[in-house]
Amino acid sequence: MYRYLFSPITINQLEIKNRIAYPALGLLYSYDSRLNDRYYEYFRARARGGAGIVTVGPVGVDFIGSGLAALSLRDDTYIPDFQKLTGIIRGEGARAFIQLFHAGGYSHPILIDGQTPIGPSAVFNPYAKVTPREMTLEDIDTVQEAFAAAAARAVEAGFDGVEIIASAGYLLTQFLSPLRNQRTDAYGGSFENRVRFPRETIERVRQRIGPDVPLSVRMAGNDFVPGSNTDSETPAIAKVYEAAGVDVINVTGGWHESKVPQLPMELPRSAYAYLALNIKKAVSVPVMASNRITMPETAEQILRDGCADMVNLGRVLIADPEWPRKAFEGRSAEIRPCVACSQGCTDQIFSGKPVFCVGNPLAGFEGERKIFQADPSKRVMVVGAGAAGLEAAVTAAQRGFQVSLYDKAGDIGGQLWLAGAPPHKREILELIRYYRAMLNRLDIRLHLNTAVDLELIRREAPDHVIVAEGAEALVPPIAGIHHPDILTAWQVLGDNPRLGRRVAIIGGGAVGLETALFVAAKGTLTPEILHFLFAYEAERTERLRELMFRGTSEVTVFEMLPKAGADVGKSTKWILLANLDRHGVKIRTNTKVAAVEDGRMLTLDGPDGQTREDFDTVIVASGSRPVQRLSKALEEAGIPYTAVGDTIAPGKLNDAIHGGFLAALAL
Ligand SMILES: Cc1cc2nc3c(=O)[nH]c(=O)nc-3n(C[C@H](O)[C@H](O)[C@H](O)COP(=O)(O)O)c2cc1C
Numbered sequence: 001m002y003r004y005l006f007s008p009i010t011i012n013q014l015e016i017k018n019r020i021a022y023p024a025l026g027l028l029y030s031y032d033s034r035l036n037d038r039y040y041e042y043f044r045a046r047a048r049g050g051a052g053i054v055t056v057g058p059v060g061v062d063f064i065g066s067g068l069a070a071l072s073l074r075d076d077t078y079i080p081d082f083q084k085l086t087g088i089i090r091g092e093g094a095r096a097f098i099q100l101f102h103a104g105g106y107s108h109p110i111l112i113d114g115q116t117p118i119g120p121s122a123v124f125n126p127y128a129k130v131t132p133r134e135m136t137l138e139d140i141d142t143v144q145e146a147f148a149a150a151a152a153r154a155v156e157a158g159f160d161g162v163e164i165i166a167s168a169g170y171l172l173t174q175f176l177s178p179l180r181n182q183r184t185d186a187y188g189g190s191f192e193n194r195v196r197f198p199r200e201t202i203e204r205v206r207q208r209i210g211p212d213v214p215l216s217v218r219m220a221g222n223d224f225v226p227g228s229n230t231d232s233e234t235p236a237i238a239k240v241y242e243a244a245g246v247d248v249i250n251v252t253g254g255w256h257e258s259k260v261p262q263l264p265m266e267l268p269r270s271a272y273a274y275l276a277l278n279i280k281k282a283v284s285v286p287v288m289a290s291n292r293i294t295m296p297e298t299a300e301q302i303l304r305d306g307c308a309d310m311v312n313l314g315r316v317l318i319a320d321p322e323w324p325r326k327a328f329e330g331r332s333a334e335i336r337p338c339v340a341c342s343q344g345c346t347d348q349i350f351s352g353k354p355v356f357c358v359g360n361p362l363a364g365f366e367g368e369r370k371i372f373q374a375d376p377s378k379r380v381m382v383v384g385a386g387a388a389g390l391e392a393a394v395t396a397a398q399r400g401f402q403v404s405l406y407d408k409a410g411d412i413g414g415q416l417w418l419a420g421a422p423p424h425k426r427e428i429l430e431l432i433r434y435y436r437a438m439l440n441r442l443d444i445r446l447h448l449n450t451a452v453d454l455e456l457i458r459r460e461a462p463d464h465v466i467v468a469e470g471a472e473a474l475v476p477p478i479a480g481i482h483h484p485d486i487l488t489a490w491q492v493l494g495d496n497p498r499l500g501r502r503v504a505i506i507g508g509g510a511v512g513l514e515t516a517l518f519v520a521a522k523g524t525l526t527p528e529i530l531h532f533l534f535a536y537e538a539e540r541t542e543r544l545r546e547l548m549f550r551g552t553s554e555v556t557v558f559e560m561l562p563k564a565g566a567d568v569g570k571s572t573k574w575i576l577l578a579n580l581d582r583h584g585v586k587i588r589t590n591t592k593v594a595a596v597e598d599g600r601m602l603t604l605d606g607p608d609g610q611t612r613e614d615f616d617t618v619i620v621a622s623g624s625r626p627v628q629r630l631s632k633a634l635e636e637a638g639i640p641y642t643a644v645g646d647t648i649a650p651g652k653l654n655d656a657i658h659g660g661f662l663a664a665l666a667l
């Protein structure tokens with residue numbers, strides 16, 4: 001079906017069965033640099049799912065470059081565990097690659113026993129918030145030797161290919177960048193000098209592993225950091241890599257400290273494939289594309305259009321390791337989507353915690369959470385077709401139960417529809433696509449427009465009842481808040497009503513801020529119109545920018561706390577706040593709404609004392625509370641049931657999906 005995606009490719013002399021590569025991705029499943037069962041089972045699942053290449057990494061080449069958080073191959077004692085891992089990956093039919101890693105000035109003293117990180121120059125690193133020690137010529141030789149020695153160990157451990165990381169702002173990119181490399185010796189200054197360290201490192205690794213082992217370099221297609229390398233310079237860098245002996249170039253986006261987002265939902269699918277094409281035009285070795293290549297159609301198009309020779313599927317394979325197999329078998333609709341929420345992966349890593357997946361309760365738990373078969377004569381009734389109920393129904397059906405799913409609404413999805421409504425959040429709706437396909441595949445009987453009561457449950461007499469009634473908008477006790485003109489955020493996101501020009505939003509949590517963006521984006525240019533106007537130079541660039549971010553409403557958010565967005569994840573908060581700022585949304589913190597008159601006049605207790613302000617539309621976004629109507633009735637009737645999701649307490653998407661899964665597993 002996907003002709004290009006499933007055609008083999010040869011790298012050096014190694015045949016890869018398809019064009020799908022799982023890239024290096026830090027998982028933090030150990031804090032001693034060692035592999036363990038959690039890693040083995042995680043990688044077994046990724047290899048079993050059908051990817052052509054499975055890359056293990058980041059793997060540190062020495063202590064100062066990675067500390068204890070990343071895996072390591074800094075000495076021979078690490079080899080046996082990696083031998084076991086390559087046996088698992090290769091045994092499942094994938095090629096095992098390893099990414100060798102050195103953070104350089106991106107490391108931090110707390111990760112490396114209080115040592116000062118090393119880098120090309122002693123220039124403050126704003127990402128790590130530390131000034132590294134300038135590497136001596138001896139340090140340079142030592143690190144290059146560490147790369148070569150680790151590469152040799154990797155080959156001994158059975159890896160089919162080796163990758164060197166020269167992306168994301170780590171050591172090799174630091175040498176390339178005039179921003180971090182201010183040396184005056186042979187390793188700094190001119191292009192030739194700045195590229196010397198990466199070039200020599202590649203040459204040394206190549207020399208050590210011999211001519212036949214596939215060697216890859218992962219490079220930034222554009223650093224996306226002012227003053228650093230752009231996509232005007234990166235093709236020349238790629239040419240140097242090719243001449244130094246790499247067999248494949250893996251092109252990703254920019255540095256960690258870039259103000260251009262690299263990972264979130266806002267990043268359009270395959271947005272950085274153009275960077276791969278830019279490199280592909282400069283070299284003759286195969287090139288890989290990366291970042292947000294989500295569905296098989298997207299991947300196939302990149303390959304068909306000739307932007308790259310292979311695609312990296314990172315978080316996508318965390319969310320569904322079976323992606324390749326499902327695509328191959330024409331079951332794309334059954335792919336569990338990565339919704340690019342960052343909550344289970346990036347946010348976890350930033351907090352020093354192990355990676356999981358919001359949408360896939362098995363990711364990182366492959367060894368302990370097993371979908372074991374149940375008695376197929378038993379019947380399960382699931383009430384509520386939001387995320388928690390859907391996941392519970394699908395898992396119960398996968399276990400072999402006969403499952404019926406009920407919802408009083410006319411469609412499945414519940415709050416997922418609201419979560420997917422704001423700009424750049426549409427990827428969330430992919431979950432509905434997935435669950436719809438799974439209900440079909442697993443023959444789950446769906447009863448929509450059906451309110452479930454005790455009578456229906458007694459009549460159906462299921463063996464198990466799972467209640468996922470969800471939540472409802474919470475209206476805070478503010479004088480005048482029940483005026484009929486005042487809307488809840490849920491009404492705005494769900495019904496998309498016409499709003500006034502001056503809009504006030506009460507509540508600056510995640511829902512309030514997303515709603516603010518939803519409202520502020522009304523009346524702004526769509527991407528297609530922007531493309532048209534830009535192509536024909538119909539408007540000045542500044543005017544286009546204005547039209548992108550100024551629509552029909554002026555939005556003000558009122559938050560009682562000193563900071564808005566307290567419940568927004570670390571890796572996406574800055575993006576959301578920057579977006580709100582671009583859209584001209586005003587956020588007034590430390591400001592309590594004391595009363596609302598006539599549904600529009602707010603009395604505010606803020607830093608300037610008490611004030612009154614008039615708005616055309618007032619929206620309440622003050623959280624939600626559980627709906628427990630059926631659960632309470634079941635309780636009183638003494639009928640056993642399991643509550644899942646927001647019915648227990650309003651939580652995040654992760655709580656709903658994992659809760660639904662675990663409840664069905666426990667039946
Ligand atoms: C939690 C996390 C850790 C990552 N660690 C690495 C890494 O160590 N080396 C690397 O080259 N890329 C790393 N990446 C980037 C991924 O390999 C991949 O390029 C990125 O997630 C974009 O692709 P995707 O949209 O398919 O996930 C990491 C990404 C995430 C989310």
Ligand code: SF4
Nearest residue numbers: 338341342344357358
């Ligand atoms: S946690 Fe979110 S971003 Fe990370 S893999 Fe899962 S769905 Fe994707």
